Amino acid sequence: MVQILSATFKDGVFKPDERPALSDASRVRLVVEALDADDARRRAESWEILKQIWSTTTFNSGGDRLTRDQLHDRH
Numbered sequence: 001m002v003q004i005l006s007a008t009f010k011d012g013v014f015k016p017d018e019r020p021a022l023s024d025a026s027r028v029r030l031v032v033e034a035l036d037a038d039d040a041r042r043r044a045e046s047w048e049i050l051k052q053i054w055s056t057t058t059f060n061s062g063g064d065r066l067t068r069d070q071l072h073d074r075h
Helices: 037-056
Strands: 007-010 013-016
Touching: none
Parallel strands: none
Antiparallel strands: 007 013
16 A cells, blocks of 8 residues: 655654554655655645646547547658
8 A cells, every 4th residue: 555645854753744544563665755845835736726727628629530540640
């Protein structure tokens, strides 16, 4: 199982922002990526913008659907 959690490193200990779905004394592998506060804020804002676009936009251009041969024409 993979979980992605944010945490704060303080006094030599990683303190997660939320409780992971693990039993006590579970062994885990940590991959640490430092988060800049501005990066985290921009990432959250970007994700919200993407969700808004997805909810209001369709990807159907109304154009012709190309056949496999037309898509792979190499002439």
